[in-house]
Amino acid sequence: MTDFLSALASFFSYPFVQKALLVGSLISLSAALLGTTLVLKRYSMIGDGLSHVGFGALAIATSFHIADVAVGFALPVVVIAAFFLLRLSENSKIHGDAAIALISTTSLAIGYMVMHKNGTNVDVGNYMFGNVFTITDSDAVFSVVLAIAVMLLFLLFYHKIFSVTFDESFSKAIGVSPALYNGMIAVLTAVVVVLGMRMMGTLLISALIIFPSLTSMRFCKSFFSVVTVSAGISLLAFLLGILLAHFLDFPAGSTIVVINALFYLAGMIFSKIRSRL
Amino acid sequence: MALITCEALSLGYEGGTVVSDLSFTVEKGDYLCIIGENGSGKSTLIRALLGLKEVSRGKIRYGDGFSRQGIGYLPQQTLVQRDFPATVTEIVCTGFLNRKRFSFFYSEKEKKEAADIMDKLSVSSYKEKSYKALSGGQQQRVLLARALCAAKDLLLLDEPTVGLDPLMSATLYRVIQQLNREGLTIIMVTHDMEAALRYASHILHLHKDTSFFGTKEEYDHCQVCAQFLDEGETPHD
Numbered sequence: 460m461t462d463f464l465s466a467l468a469s470f471f472s473y474p475f476v477q478k479a480l481l482v483g484s485l486i487s488l489s490a491a492l493l494g495t496t497l498v499l500k501r502y503s504m505i506g507d508g509l510s511h512v513g514f515g516a517l518a519i520a521t522s523f524h525i526a527d528v529a530v531g532f533a534l535p536v537v538v539i540a541a542f543f544l545l546r547l548s549e550n551s552k553i554h555g556d557a558a559i560a561l562i563s564t565t566s567l568a569i570g571y572m573v574m575h576k577n578g579t580n581v582d583v584g585n586y587m588f589g590n591v592f593t594i595t596d597s598d599a600v601f602s603v604v605l606a607i608a609v610m611l612l613f614l615l616f617y618h619k620i621f622s623v624t625f626d627e628s629f630s631k632a633i634g635v636s637p638a639l640y641n642g643m644i645a646v647l648t649a650v651v652v653v654l655g656m657r658m659m660g661t662l663l664i665s666a667l668i669i670f671p672s673l674t675s676m677r678f679c680k681s682f683f684s685v686v687t688v689s690a691g692i693s694l695l696a697f698l699l700g701i702l703l704a705h706f707l708d709f710p711a712g713s714t715i716v717v718i719n720a721l722f723y724l725a726g727m728i729f730s731k732i733r734s735r736l
Numbered sequence: 737m738a739l740i741t742c743e744a745l746s747l748g749y750e751g752g753t754v755v756s757d758l759s760f761t762v763e764k765g766d767y768l769c770i771i772g773e774n775g776s777g778k779s780t781l782i783r784a785l786l787g788l789k790e791v792s793r794g795k796i797r798y799g800d801g802f803s804r805q806g807i808g809y810l811p812q813q814t815l816v817q818r819d820f821p822a823t824v825t826e827i828v829c830t831g832f833l834n835r836k837r838f839s840f841f842y843s844e845k846e847k848k849e850a851a852d853i854m855d856k857l858s859v860s861s862y863k864e865k866s867y868k869a870l871s872g873g874q875q876q877r878v879l880l881a882r883a884l885c886a887a888k889d890l891l892l893l894d895e896p897t898v899g900l901d902p903l904m905s906a907t908l909y910r911v912i913q914q915l916n917r918e919g920l921t922i923i924m925v926t927h928d929m930e931a932a933l934r935y936a937s938h939i940l941h942l943h944k945d946t947s948f949f950g951t952k953e954e955y956d957h958c959q960v961c962a963q964f965l966d967e968g969e970t971p972h973d
């Protein structure tokens with residue numbers, strides 16, 4: 460037991476671990492906050508589509524040796540893609556769905572082509588599955604500032620975001636513009652996706668956005684509790700994931716997703732049992 | 737000046753006009769029912785009155801101290817809402833978002849007002865319940881309570897009794913009638929001809945190029961309208 464505690468203490472004493480904990484916690488929280496609205500609006504796949512666009516943008520940035528500003532380059536590209544996907548989803552459900560698949564695969568293909576051609580020896584796996592322990596200092600500062608900004612904006616416009624999520628027609632009729640708040644959600648999602656990509660990778664970041672909300676929806680009655688509980692679940696899954704990953708030598712991103720999946724399973728069983736009682 | 741004046745109004749979507757050359761006025765305290773077949777443009781007209789839809793031709797003028805901040809709206813329910821995790825109170829309070837606000841929390845005054853409205857509509861007994869756990873009639877009342885939090889002058893309702901049993905519908909109509917007696921102007925789209933003729937003060941019957949607008953008494957004595965009613969009885973949907 461004392462061995463374990465001292466191992467834990469030494470783990471937390473590493474600066475790169477502290478950095479990973481700070482950045483990861485903030486990104487997990489902001490992803491969970493946005494997740495509730497995205498899931499309820501049936502926009503879950505937008506996060507996934509955006510992460511692939513992000514991969515393409517990051518790959519291009521790295522190949523042209525502007526890796527230092529890679530995130531800064533990817534962010535505007537993904538924000539533009541977010542607006543585009545939102546527009547498509549609003550116009551027609553089926554077309555929006557197909558368009559996401561189209562844009563994801565194209566971005567992925569272009570990204571990999573550029574990487575391959577320029578022969579950079581960047582590990583593709585790192586882009587696909589991320590690594591929370593290798594975040595650079597400048598990325599960390601960038602992530603902390605933006606994640607806090609996402610959370611503040613969400614809290615500031617919480618009621619309006621809720622109203623627009625629940626009923627666009629009513630909101631618009633009383634002067635709360637769905638276009639404005641949907642646009643805001645799209646931009647914030649783009650930011651979270653870009654920040655989360657370093658940590659979770661292209662393939663796993665959307666899990667961080669949708670899983671905690673889906674879990675809390677299994678047993679929460681109010682919107683407020685869904686949002687707060689999913690933030691809690693997300694944080695817990697991140698902390699457990701990063702510890703397990705370290706001590707059992709698993710990849711961190713994948714471990715966080717698997718723990719989120721287990722939480723979801725537990726939530727499902729809990730709500731099934733409760734409905735039987 | 738009337739609360740709402742529509743002059744030679746035309747509404748349509750790409751590739752077709754739904755409503756053409758329509759003129760009518762709504763005075764303070766009126767209870768206007770908009771009736772007509774499916775596709776005659778009832779909901780489109782409501783959306784235009786709310787500013788949710790652009791007018792193709794003609795004009796909608798608002799007067800008599802009317803402000804956009806005094807509108808309440810009861811839209812048709814959407815699929816997303818059926819399994820939405822939110823409590824009744826959370827939903828009702830969004831009606832207050834039409835006012836300028838900078839605080840994260842609703843004020844005591846607003847909470848009191850919401851509680852009064854929920855009492856009036858007999859929603860209070862399930863105000864902490866989740867919306868998705870309610871029956872169709874209860875959900876409709878919750879949305880009406882939300883509309884009332886926003887409505888100071890005018891309440892627009894888009895087929896409020898769709899999917900409700902006759903008993904629930906009758907209760908809802910009584911509530912709306914009571915609100916009208918207390919001075920609220922009502923504009924309601926409905927399929928329910930009987931209810932329209934019983935509760936409304938004015939009728940707007942949308943029918944291709946020969947729409948009717950007038951008081952209920954005029955409608956009762958209108959020959960063309962009798963013809964509409966006959967047509968309306970043949971199944972069309």
